[in-house]
Amino acid sequence: MQGTLSPRVARDAVATTAQQRRRAIIATVLGNGLEWFDFTVYSFFAVIIAKLFFPTGNELTSVLLTVATFGVGFFMRPVGGIVLGVYADKVGRKAALSLTILLMAFGTALIGLAPTYEQAGIAAPLLIVLARLLQGFSAGGEMGGATAFLTEYAPPGKRAYYSSWIQSSIGFAVLLGAATGTFVTSSLDSQSLHSWGWRLPFLIGILVGPVGYYIRSHIDETPAFSAVEAQAKDHSPLKEVFERYPRETFASFSMVILWTVCTYVLLFYMPTYSVRTLHLPQSTGFSAGMVGGLMIMCCSPIVGKLADAWGRRVFLSGAAFLILVLAWPMFTWINRAPGFASLIVFQAVFGVLIAAYTGPILAAFSELFPTKVLSTGLSVAYNFAVTIFGGFAPFLITWLIARTGSNMAPALYVIVAAAISLVGTFFVKDMRRAN
Numbered sequence: 001m002q003g004t005l006s007p008r009v010a011r012d013a014v015a016t017t018a019q020q021r022r023r024a025i026i027a028t029v030l031g032n033g034l035e036w037f038d039f040t041v042y043s044f045f046a047v048i049i050a051k052l053f054f055p056t057g058n059e060l061t062s063v064l065l066t067v068a069t070f071g072v073g074f075f076m077r078p079v080g081g082i083v084l085g086v087y088a089d090k091v092g093r094k095a096a097l098s099l100t101i102l103l104m105a106f107g108t109a110l111i112g113l114a115p116t117y118e119q120a121g122i123a124a125p126l127l128i129v130l131a132r133l134l135q136g137f138s139a140g141g142e143m144g145g146a147t148a149f150l151t152e153y154a155p156p157g158k159r160a161y162y163s164s165w166i167q168s169s170i171g172f173a174v175l176l177g178a179a180t181g182t183f184v185t186s187s188l189d190s191q192s193l194h195s196w197g198w199r200l201p202f203l204i205g206i207l208v209g210p211v212g213y214y215i216r217s218h219i220d221e222t223p224a225f226s227a228v229e230a231q232a233k234d235h236s237p238l239k240e241v242f243e244r245y246p247r248e249t250f251a252s253f254s255m256v257i258l259w260t261v262c263t264y265v266l267l268f269y270m271p272t273y274s275v276r277t278l279h280l281p282q283s284t285g286f287s288a289g290m291v292g293g294l295m296i297m298c299c300s301p302i303v304g305k306l307a308d309a310w311g312r313r314v315f316l317s318g319a320a321f322l323i324l325v326l327a328w329p330m331f332t333w334i335n336r337a338p339g340f341a342s343l344i345v346f347q348a349v350f351g352v353l354i355a356a357y358t359g360p361i362l363a364a365f366s367e368l369f370p371t372k373v374l375s376t377g378l379s380v381a382y383n384f385a386v387t388i389f390g391g392f393a394p395f396l397i398t399w400l401i402a403r404t405g406s407n408m409a410p411a412l413y414v415i416v417a418a419a420i421s422l423v424g425t426f427f428v429k430d431m432r433r434a435n
Contacts, residue, residue, distance in 0.1 A: 020220055024153040025165055027219045031101050031212040032146050033169035033176070038108040038135065038205040041177045043268040043394065044286065047275055048198045052116040053125045065125075072129055073136030074391025077383040082238060084141020085379030089237040089372060093149040093225055096375070098216045100138045100145065105209030107134035112202030144379030151366035151374075152222035157308055160363035164304025167358040171296030171351075174267050177201065178289035181271065186283045225371065237376035241369075245377055247427070248368035252381035254424030255365075258320055259358055260390030261417035265410050266350045267292050269394045270343075276398070277407050278338040288343035295351025296358075303359030312360040316425040319357035323350070324418035331411035364428045389417060 042049070050062035080100075088096035110131035117124045146166050154162035180201045188197040241249060267289065274285030307315050330349065334342045362378075369377035393413065400409035 021153050021155070021162075023219050024150060024222075025162065027215045028097075028146050028150050029165050029169040029172070031097060031216050032142060032166055033172040034205070034207075034212050035101055035104045035139070035142055036170050036173035037176050038104050038202075041180070041201045041205060042111065042132070042135075043264075044177050044181045044271050044289070045198050045201070046272050046394070047282070048194060049128070052118075052194065052198075053114075053128050055117050072391075073132035073139070074387040076133045076136035077140040077387045077391070078380070080137035080140025081144060081379035081383035082140075082376070083137075085144045085376040086237050088141065088145040088148060088375035092221050093145050093152070093375065094216065094219060094221050096141055096145040097149060098213055100141045101212035101216060102209055103138035104135055104142075105206055105212070107131045107138065108202055108205040109209075110134070112199050112206060140383045141379060143382050144375040144377075147362045147366060147378055148225070148371075148375040149222055151363060152225060152371065158305075159366060160307040160312060160360045161301060161304040163362035163366065164300045164307075164359040166362055167355065168297050168300040170263070171293045171298075171300060171355070174293030175290050175297055176293075178271070178286045178293055180204065181286035182283055182290065185281075185286060237373045238380070240373050241377045241380060245369060245373065249377060249381045251424055251427035252365050252368060252378060253385045254427075255316065255361060255421050256382050256385035257389045257424075258323065258417045258421030259354075259361060260386045261393060261414055262323065262350065262354045262357070264390040264393045265397065265414055266347075266354065267296075269397065269410070270347070272394065272398075273410065274338075274343060277401060278334065278343075280338055280340075280343070284340050284343060287340065288347045291344050292347035292351040292354075295348055296355045299352055299355035300359040303356050304363070307360030307363065312364040313425060313428045315356050315360050316364065316428060317422060319353050320418050320422040320425055323353050323357070324415055324422060326350075326353070327411045327414040327418065328408070331408055335407045 050065065054062045054065040084096050084100060087099070108131070110127055114120075114127040114131070115124050120127075143166070147163055150162045150166060151159050184197050184200055185193060270292075271282065271285030271289055274280045274288070275282050303315055326349065330346055334346050365378050365381075366374060397409050397413060401407060
């Protein structure tokens with residue numbers, strides 16, 4: 001009959017689609033993981049960077065300036081999210097993702113090659129600030145573009161599973177960054193570490209540019225975007241998001257709060273916390289961080305698969321509630337019994353809970369916005385929440401600990417975030433096997 005595909009042609013079409021989907025996952029996971037490695041490795045080496053680029057004569061002031069510079073990059077997150085999100089919704093996911101990874105690599109190169117304050121004076125910290133701004137702009141467009149790309153490639157009933165690989169790649173970035181930090185700090189003496197060893201992770205990160213660009217430039221555009229590409233050039237995604245989807249944007253914003261606080265407090269800040277507050281060797285904090293990254297990397301896809309069958313809300317609400325309940329006792333425990341074992345358990349527990357919360361979260365977001373504004377809507381909600389609650393979290397917590405003398409400041413911050421996001425989870429459409 002006319003129009004009917006032969007069995008062979010049908011099998012080839014299915015095989016091609018499956019191959020494209022595999023390539024889409026690989027390209028997104030590798031690119032996203034390497035990009036987040038570049039963006040977050042700064043926080044792992046904050047203590048050393050403080051001494052080399054912000055030598056104020058006071059250790060606390062130097063650390064505060066360093067973590068504030070970490071936060072400076074977040075001022076550019078909303079800008080990058082809007083600009084690159086609109087670019088992805090008008091030009092395509094592939095073009096936006098290729099651009100973000102080149103920008104991130106350039107910012108990383110600036111940090112890895114920057115002269116220290118002793119060598120270049122005030123120009124040294126200014127270069128670090130410029131690099132963080134560039135990295136922030138790039139990271140702002142990454143999440144929206146990557147989420148749109150994977151959810152639009154996902155077959156029916158597997159949207160949470162596909163998008164969970166983005167969070168898995170962030171776990172990979174944490175694991176890689178912590179592993180690199182562990183190797184560098186345990187293999188080098190203090191003089192070598194401060195003179196050149198700290199640069200190694202950033203120099204490794206420079207490879208993100210050519211490798212990531214090659215991977216992303218050799219993938220196909222998503223079928224969903226290709227279907228609306230003609231109309232995409234004639235509308236304003238940003239205007240439409242604010243006019244037609246304010247409720248969806250607010251729901252996404254509220255749920256991102258816990259995600260970003262968990263990421264930047266329970267994962268990236270912990271090496272600094274373990275050194276300054278718990279008075280443990282730097283290598284101990286890095287080793288524990290590897291466990292947290294490993295849990296997220298391995299558990300996120302498992303939770304994503306379960307969320308496709310059981311719904312998103314049960315995992316989002318359940319994980320948010322458990323994080324709220326456990327934050328205070330877990331921080332109390334590591335302060336009363338600081339050591340390698342307690343930090344390992346701490347990171348393992350919260351690694352699993354973070355995976356449970358973030359595994360289905362991007363699928364939930366993708367079901368709030370249509371294809372033509374998906375990247376923009378998610379980028380706006382995600383990056384404003386990250387900027388407000390995540391970017392300056394290390395600075396705020398370091399200052400609060402010094403000001404109050406209480407080591408429990410991080411726990412309070414996590415509890416507040418969990419309470420807000422728990423409310424936000426009830427906005428989620430509890431879709432199962434969503435198309």
